[in-house]
Amino acid sequence: MKKILISACMLGDRVRYDGGHHLINHPTLQRWHKEGRFVPICPEVAGGLSTPRPPAETQCKFPILITTQDGNDVTPEFLSGAERTLEIAKREGVACALMKAKSPSCGNKRIYDGNFSGNLVEGSGVAAAELMRNGIPVFSEKELPELFAFIEDSERMTA
Numbered sequence: 001m002k003k004i005l006i007s008a009c010m011l012g013d014r015v016r017y018d019g020g021h022h023l024i025n026h027p028t029l030q031r032w033h034k035e036g037r038f039v040p041i042c043p044e045v046a047g048g049l050s051t052p053r054p055p056a057e058t059q060c061k062f063p064i065l066i067t068t069q070d071g072n073d074v075t076p077e078f079l080s081g082a083e084r085t086l087e088i089a090k091r092e093g094v095a096c097a098l099m100k101a102k103s104p105s106c107g108n109k110r111i112y113d114g115n116f117s118g119n120l121v122e123g124s125g126v127a128a129a130e131l132m133r134n135g136i137p138v139f140s141e142k143e144l145p146e147l148f149a150f151i152e153d154s155e156r157m158t159a
């Protein structure tokens with residue numbers, strides 16, 4: 001049975017910056033949850049940030065700089081959370097990850113542009129990028145069919 005790392009907010013944990021969650025109700029995900037496949041983590045909480053916390057966005061990728069709107073540098077916490085996420089993914093032997101789109105930690109393809117205006121740019125959150133750099137595919141909640149196909153193929157190959 002393949003394990004899947006998941007953004008904790010998508011399982012209903014109230015770890016979002018505003019104290020909310022992003023619970024996804026989908027029968028397959030609910031079944032996987034019951035089967036114990038999910039390895040939940042919130043990279044920002046794992047990196048030492050509290051909930052609630054001010055929202056943060058990526059200002060620069062090279063070198064990486066992530067700040068809150070009032071300019072507080074939270075890059076160390078985000079990087080620490082990304083490292084912890086990778087450690088847990090490796091320890092648990094996850095096949096892939098399901099992570100929240102657009103987050104500066106969890107987004108896999110697009111993230112906010114740093115202006116706190118809701119605009120998006122191409123790029124990944126730091127935790128998602130760390131996983132992908134280490135060969136762990138990351139899907140978002142907008143790519144559930146692709147995630148389901150990936151898990152089905154992986155399990156067929158190892159059956």
Ligand code: SF4
Binds near residue numbers: 008017044100
């Ligand atoms: Fe959810 Fe990821 Fe944001 Fe944590 S860092 S609240 S897991 S999107």
